[in-house]
Amino acid sequence: MFSPQGPSLRELATQALSSVERGYDLLAPKFDHTPFRTPDGILDATADALRPLGPFGPGLDVCCGTGAGARVLESLCQGRITGVDFSAGMLARARGAHPDAAWVRADVRALPFTEAFDLAVSFGALGHFLPAERPALFAGVYRALRPGGLFALPISSPQPVTSGLYWALLGFDLAMRARNAVWRPPFVMYYRTCGLRAVGDDLTASGFTVTMVPLTALGRRADGSPRCGLVLARKAPDAPMS
Template sequence: MGGVRGPTLRELAVQALSSVERGYDLLAPKFDATPFRTPDWMLAATITALREHGPFERGLDVCTGTGAGLALLEEATSERPTGVDFSAGMLEQARAAHPDADLVRADARALPFEAAYDLVVSFGALGHFLPEERGPLFDGVYRALRPGGVFALPMSRAPKPTQPAYWLLTGFDLAMRVRNAVWRPTFVMYYRTHPRPALFADLNAAGFTVETTPMPGVGELIIARRPPG
């Protein structure tokens, strides 16, 4: 993307043996040239699915990375968007791509916002949170939303055991568990630690009402709403 060559195998190995924050600082300049960047078709499907739940004034992208979600918010909301991430390197890239956005460096498990947004989005970040960390994450998103506001989580259709992707993701998670058992600092990134029923239960526990909107050909958009009033 943008003429930037992707990371080498050596660079990916160094990242994988770093902490999450340091790893993404290292990867940031080449992140948009990797398969880990949220694809444009996912952003487009999310915008389409959100239309029936808006309009929205002010939006926040949690774990914004290089700012793929900011591009969505620039189209889906009427005010300048905000992105939050704890990687300074990723925020530097996001600032170059989205100079009009408000960018905040913070841990998503302790979001520093209070009733400031009517739309919060997050793309591909849930794997960076252990199951017990979703509570603080969702509590912070709930506080950041105005009453009646929406937390939108796009979810791709999960592969079946008969599909190669299922075993690829399962193998990746197993490799990460082995890595984290024998190496410090840990690098938390798992694909199969946030199944749909667990997400719904944690969102309900944070106070959200939860529904879904289909995204044909992609999966579904989880709409977690902070109750009005």
């Protein structure tokens, strides 16, 4: 599917009936040939929005997958780049593409870093976490950042109910909930559980100061609103040392 180099429907079905970790291990060799890989346009727009806020020292890609976010960090960070993910298969692909970066296998709900980074990014991963899991994720990112550090993540604006994409995403989430109700292990991936307001509230509760800038390079809707925004979560410069 998707391209001649992408996974077949059978391979996708096998992945969807696996755990999240095992599913991504299976998909890793062909992941970059699917629509699930963060598009270059989003990566480039994020880098352009962050560039005036830098330069940065060491950078962290949270839920790095095959390493697409490394191109953002490499263009912004003067220190070493680190990616963290729990899929060994995805990390192997990232390591092959960016051998100079550090690639760490870990559960991002318990990040093994303390005040090590100036910038953290994450692309397209929030749907893999239930709302109740986000506080642990964000607390770990907060702990991993140095005082004054920045956590940036692009989030698409809500789809209007008249949009075909609204109904497609709703249908996908309902299908995943039905799958997880009858099949184990669960595969957590929901598109409609990580809205801007909910994510902002969780980041604020974790200690961040949260703002958002529109990624206008990605276009606007008919009403003039941006299609995507970049959430900027800042750790206070005077935050006490962990």
